[in-house]
Amino acid sequence: xxxxxxxxxxSGLAGLRAAMELVGRFDVAILTKVYPxxxxxxxxxxxxxxxxxNVDGDTPEAHIFxxxxxxxxxxxxxxxxxxxxxxxxxxxxxxxxxxxxSRTGENKIAQRAFGGHSFQxxxxxxxRTGHAxxxxxxxxxxxxxxxxxxxxxxxxxxxxxxxGVARGVVAFDIKTGRLEVFHGKTILFxxxxxxxxxxxxxxxxxxxxxxxxxxxxxxVPLMDMEFVQFHxxxxxxHGILLSxxxxxxGGYLLNGxxxxxxxxxxxxxxxxxxxxxxSRSAQTEIDEGRGAGPNKDYVYLDLRHLGKEKLMxxxxxxxxLAKDFIGVDAMKNPVPIQPTAHYSMGGIPADNDCxxxxxxxxxLVKGFFAAGECSCVSVHGANRLGTxxxxxxLVFGRRAGKxxxxxxxxxxxxxxxxxxxxDAALNEIRAxxxxxxxxxxxSIRSELKNTMTYKAGVYRNGDDLGQAHKKIKxxxxxxxxxxxxxxxxxxxxxxxxxxxxxxxxxxxxxIVAGAIERKESRGAHARKDHPTRDDAGWLKHTMAFxxxxxxxxxxxxxxxITRFQxxxxxx
Ligand SMILES: Cc1cc2nc3c(=O)[nH]c(=O)nc-3n(C[C@H](O)[C@H](O)[C@H](O)COP(=O)(O)OP(=O)(O)OC[C@H]3O[C@@H](n4cnc5c(N)ncnc54)[C@H](O)[C@@H]3O)c2cc1C
Numbered sequence: 001x002x003x004x005x006x007x008x009x010x011s012g013l014a015g016l017r018a019a020m021e022l023v024g025r026f027d028v029a030i031l032t033k034v035y036p037x038x039x040x041x042x043x044x045x046x047x048x049x050x051x052x053x054n055v056d057g058d059t060p061e062a063h064i065f066x067x068x069x070x071x072x073x074x075x076x077x078x079x080x081x082x083x084x085x086x087x088x089x090x091x092x093x094x095x096x097x098x099x100x101x102s103r104t105g106e107n108k109i110a111q112r113a114f115g116g117h118s119f120q121x122x123x124x125x126x127x128r129t130g131h132a133x134x135x136x137x138x139x140x141x142x143x144x145x146x147x148x149x150x151x152x153x154x155x156x157x158x159x160x161x162x163x164g165v166a167r168g169v170v171a172f173d174i175k176t177g178r179l180e181v182f183h184g185k186t187i188l189f190x191x192x193x194x195x196x197x198x199x200x201x202x203x204x205x206x207x208x209x210x211x212x213x214x215x216x217x218x219x220v221p222l223m224d225m226e227f228v229q230f231h232x233x234x235x236x237x238h239g240i241l242l243s244x245x246x247x248x249x250g251g252y253l254l255n256g257x258x259x260x261x262x263x264x265x266x267x268x269x270x271x272x273x274x275x276x277x278x279s280r281s282a283q284t285e286i287d288e289g290r291g292a293g294p295n296k297d298y299v300y301l302d303l304r305h306l307g308k309e310k311l312m313x314x315x316x317x318x319x320x321l322a323k324d325f326i327g328v329d330a331m332k333n334p335v336p337i338q339p340t341a342h343y344s345m346g347g348i349p350a351d352n353d354c355x356x357x358x359x360x361x362x363x364l365v366k367g368f369f370a371a372g373e374c375s376c377v378s379v380h381g382a383n384r385l386g387t388x389x390x391x392x393x394l395v396f397g398r399r400a401g402k403x404x405x406x407x408x409x410x411x412x413x414x415x416x417x418x419x420x421x422x423d424a425a426l427n428e429i430r431a432x433x434x435x436x437x438x439x440x441x442x443s444i445r446s447e448l449k450n451t452m453t454y455k456a457g458v459y460r461n462g463d464d465l466g467q468a469h470k471k472i473k474x475x476x477x478x479x480x481x482x483x484x485x486x487x488x489x490x491x492x493x494x495x496x497x498x499x500x501x502x503x504x505x506x507x508x509x510x511i512v513a514g515a516i517e518r519k520e521s522r523g524a525h526a527r528k529d530h531p532t533r534d535d536a537g538w539l540k541h542t543m544a545f546x547x548x549x550x551x552x553x554x555x556x557x558x559x560x561i562t563r564f565q566x567x568x569x570x571x
Pocket of ligand 1: 009010011012013014015031032033034035036039040041042043044045046047048049129130154155156157190191192193202203204206210211241243342343371372373374386387388389390391393
């Protein structure tokens with residue numbers, strides 16, 4: 001058994017930012033299933049929001065309102081106020097730590113437009129903002145290498161919670177298969193999103209919702225799981241992201257007839273409407289036969305008019321992605337795109353200091369924290385604004401670190417039954433390894449992903465969701481009869497993929513269950529059979545609890561409204 005004061009799972013922006021508050025004061029361990037600098041944060045492209053006002057008259061007040069409106073009024077407004085007010089300090093801090101932000105002519109941090117924001121608010125490093133931020137924090141962590149223990153390529157399978165107190169995790173070393181208990185006074189999950197359950201997705205392979213599933217299995221509820229964000233500009237058939245920065249820099253969206261279709265859906269914002277609205281608009285063009293290509297199943301992102309200089313200076317990665325993956329030269333031709341599953345608004349419910357909630361009444365799971373995309377604070381509500389999630393990870397990563405320092409200092413060690421925890425983890429692994437039957441993991445994975453994309457996607461309805469639920473139940477059963485090809489211990493990626501698939505099968509049911517129950521359209525959850533927002537019935541958060549018989553129970557929690565009463569959302 002390994003023992004550390006604080007155990008952080010996840011080395012993306014949220015996990016590394018939290019660690020900075022703790023190193024040198026506590027014995028801190030970070031566990032991560034991928035090498036730290038390969039965490040998904042590094043893939044973020046377009047920018048990180050902060051009302052610096054470097055290019056216009058932006059204010060934190062305007063940022064707060066845009067975020068509340070963008071969330072379709074489901075975001076908790078006290079948390080949103082904290083995030084937007086803390087944003088400028090968070091960015092200047094990253095600048096001081098060495099993050100190479102792009103600059104204005106006066107050598108200030110450059111800022112560009114992004115969907116749903118009413119000012120040029122996105123601070124950026126060309127179109128590699130996440131890479132620049134993540135490497136800055138990773139370098140800072142390396143400075144503290146002697147004081148911070150990083151367990152790289154260790155895969156966490158279980159969260160240990162006994163009598164309402166989090167006590168550690170169980171993880172295995174992917175290289176050797178060795179299983180260990182990690183005992184801590186406090187635990188932080190910063191395990192990222194759950195978008196890999198979808199076939200068309202911009203998410204990294206690692207985003208399989210392991211952290212949220214481990215928490216759920218340990219008795220922690222999950223909040224607002226039905227809210228999955230679809231980004232309008234995924235590369236056709238691949239889902240790889242072409243950042244909103246492309247539209248922030250002036251890119252157009254065209255249908256198959258060459259029309260800038262956003263004039264019909266968000267005339268005042270055009271291509272810079274919020275993502276839920278732009279994704280639905282693109283999907284509507286496709287569904288109504290105005291798509292492009294032989295099957296009319298995509299629309300275009302047109303960057304030709306931006307010119308070579310701007311494209312290569314501001315959007316070089318986007319140019320290369322289109323060229324490398326589908327062979328389109330964005331300087332000469334419009335790029336085929338379609339909506340792609342992109343961001344997880346739901347996750348582990350947490351208060352404004354990232355302390356995890358045990359229920360809808362606000363009781364806490366003692367010693368357990370969550371930050372970043374795996375958490376649901378909730379600052380994004382039903383729809384996240386672009387650039388607000390790197391900000392969420394930085395601001396709430398820092399807050400988590402500060403609160404962890406306070407709580408860990410006053411916490412006693414709670415005992416862990418090492419043998420019991422190892423046996424439970426071994427039993428799960430043994431069941432996977434010894435499964436026999438004629439089912440096939442690859443087919444189950446692809447059937448699940450297709451079900452999620454086509455039955456619980458941009459547009460939803462009761463019939464499709466019902467079919468999706470039935471299908472997931474069927475796949476959960478078939479999974480028990482799917483043998484693992486590699487039964488060894490050494491670098492068994494087959495084992496990792498099987499555990500990840502088990503997680504996806506478990507939490508996808510909660511996405512669909514929440515969506516079936518929520519009989520309204522709000523933010524990213526758009527039901528054709530309930531097309532309007534229903535504040536009287538549904539201005540509330542969903543909380544999914546695991547029941548003793550392996551099923552789930554949905555309960556609800558009010559939204560915290562401080563200053564902005566819900567209004568009709570027009571752009
Ligand atoms: C293509 C793309 C572009 C984006 N661009 C932007 C943007 O421009 N601006 C913006 O604000 N947001 C953007 N986002 C969203 C943003 O990148 C993420 O929300 C954010 O980086 C999440 O950070 P995180 O620290 O919460 O998690 P991550 O960076 O995803 O890190 C998760 C960590 O958890 C670890 N982990 C997970 N499971 C386990 C396990 N079982 N055991 C051990 N470790 C585990 C992983 O190894 C990893 O270290 C983008 C998202 C995508 C998909």
